[in-house]
Amino acid sequence: MKLWGRMLWALLSGSGKRGGTRGWASSSWRPHLPLAGLSATELVSHWTAVFEKRGIPEARESSEYIVAHVLGAKTFQSLRPVLWTQPLTPWQLQCIEELSSRRLQRMPVQYILGEWDFQGLSLKMAPPVFIPRPETEELVEWVLEEVTQRSHVVGAQGGPLILEVGCGSGAISFSLLSQLPQSRVIAVDKGEAAICLTHENAQRLQLQDRIRIMPLDVTLEGNWAHFVPWGPMDLIVSNPPYVFHQDMEQLAPEIRSYEDPAALDGGEEGMDVITHILALASWLLKDSGSIFLEVDPRHPELIGSWLQSRPDLSLDLVAVRRDFCGRPRFLHIQRSGPQHGCPTDAWPGPQPPRVPG
Numbered sequence: 001m002k003l004w005g006r007m008l009w010a011l012l013s014g015s016g017k018r019g020g021t022r023g024w025a026s027s028s029w030r031p032h033l034p035l036a037g038l039s040a041t042e043l044v045s046h047w048t049a050v051f052e053k054r055g056i057p058e059a060r061e062s063s064e065y066i067v068a069h070v071l072g073a074k075t076f077q078s079l080r081p082v083l084w085t086q087p088l089t090p091w092q093l094q095c096i097e098e099l100s101s102r103r104l105q106r107m108p109v110q111y112i113l114g115e116w117d118f119q120g121l122s123l124k125m126a127p128p129v130f131i132p133r134p135e136t137e138e139l140v141e142w143v144l145e146e147v148t149q150r151s152h153v154v155g156a157q158g159g160p161l162i163l164e165v166g167c168g169s170g171a172i173s174f175s176l177l178s179q180l181p182q183s184r185v186i187a188v189d190k191g192e193a194a195i196c197l198t199h200e201n202a203q204r205l206q207l208q209d210r211i212r213i214m215p216l217d218v219t220l221e222g223n224w225a226h227f228v229p230w231g232p233m234d235l236i237v238s239n240p241p242y243v244f245h246q247d248m249e250q251l252a253p254e255i256r257s258y259e260d261p262a263a264l265d266g267g268e269e270g271m272d273v274i275t276h277i278l279a280l281a282s283w284l285l286k287d288s289g290s291i292f293l294e295v296d297p298r299h300p301e302l303i304g305s306w307l308q309s310r311p312d313l314s315l316d317l318v319a320v321r322r323d324f325c326g327r328p329r330f331l332h333i334q335r336s337g338p339q340h341g342c343p344t345d346a347w348p349g350p351q352p353p354r355v356p357g
């Protein structure tokens with residue numbers, strides 16, 4: 001599948017979301033007379049036709065999600081059948097019209113609705129923070145499998161200490177925290193909007209006690225020092241910016257106009273941030289600690305060669321996994337030797353310290 005096709009699919013697919021019009025205020029009351037008296041099913045058909053005429057991708061899915069959201073449901077199919085045929089109120093019609101006009105501006109459905117599900121968690125979404133993609137759920141599932149199967153990644157307090165680099169909305173961190181009740185996470189991102197949204201989602205999900213959220217650019221020198229208070233990490237997880245710079249122009253208008261380019265653009269070979277994460281990992285990981293990365297299908301080979309050229313990092317590419325489209329997209333990299341270069345007296349001791357909220 002072409003890059004834009006894959007990204008568009010990701011923008012509109014998913015397990016659904018919950019909504020309603022809470023907190024949504026219409027400032028300009030303009031009843032749309034031709035639509036008065038229409039039912040939800042008729043509205044979906046109407047907006048599907050409008051979207052198709054205007055070349056909006058996933059026209060039916062978009063209109064179904066918008067209509068369902070205004071009626072307080074996650075998906076159109078989950079609406080009570082009586083609501084499919086009942087005429088909508090003028091206020092509901094107005095809400096649907098306003099939300100649909102944003103879709104006509106190519107705003108992704110997730111931003112229009114303001115929330116999206118990831119691994120069964122309902123997360124707040126807000127532009128320009130990266131919208132979690134369904135393939136990232138596969139990365140999370142792989143990490144969970146490894147933690148469950150391999151005792152060496154489990155921390156001394158019964159659960160692993162995990163660093164997520166580039167947390168965005170916090171989707172990966174919160175999935176791990178909610179499914180690993182003993183785990184603690186340090187989530188970093190260089191984007192201010194991402195840091196704020198992760199804080200909001202921590203409160204929303206009541207997971208703030210086991211996560212520390214820090215603004216940090218991992219490409220800056222000496223950044224390992226920020227992690228000294230927590231000691232060595234069991235796991236590092238990241239869905240970093242990995243799009244090759246020359247591919248950025250091929251991304252769908254939904255992505256180019258609304259998502260932060262810094263969340264996507266990985267530089268000439270998509271490796272600019274990845275190589276910094278690997279260098280940082282060599283300072284931070286425990287012996288036999290693991291890194292799990294989501295990457296471009298060209299990266300397993302590029303990263304494998306890069307690691308061979310950097311034996312000083314003591315990191316080995318131990319496994320590559322394919323996504324649901326069969327492309328090699330996920331990497332498991334493991335520390336193969338003692339901790340690299342980090343001044344050992346800088347660590348506070350063998351007990352992993354508390355992760356403050």
Ligand SMILES: C[S@@+](CC[C@H](N)C(=O)[O-])C[C@H]1O[C@@H](n2cnc3c(N)ncnc32)[C@H](O)[C@@H]1O
Pocket residue numbers: 130131132133136165166167168169170171172188189190191194216217218219239240241242260262263264273
């Ligand atoms: C592809 S998004 C992933 C977001 C989230 N983890 C997810 O999967 O939905 C990459 C994230 O990395 C952040 N990022 C980019 N460069 C970074 C850097 N140098 N240091 C820290 N975070 C960075 C971006 O702000 C963005 O939130």
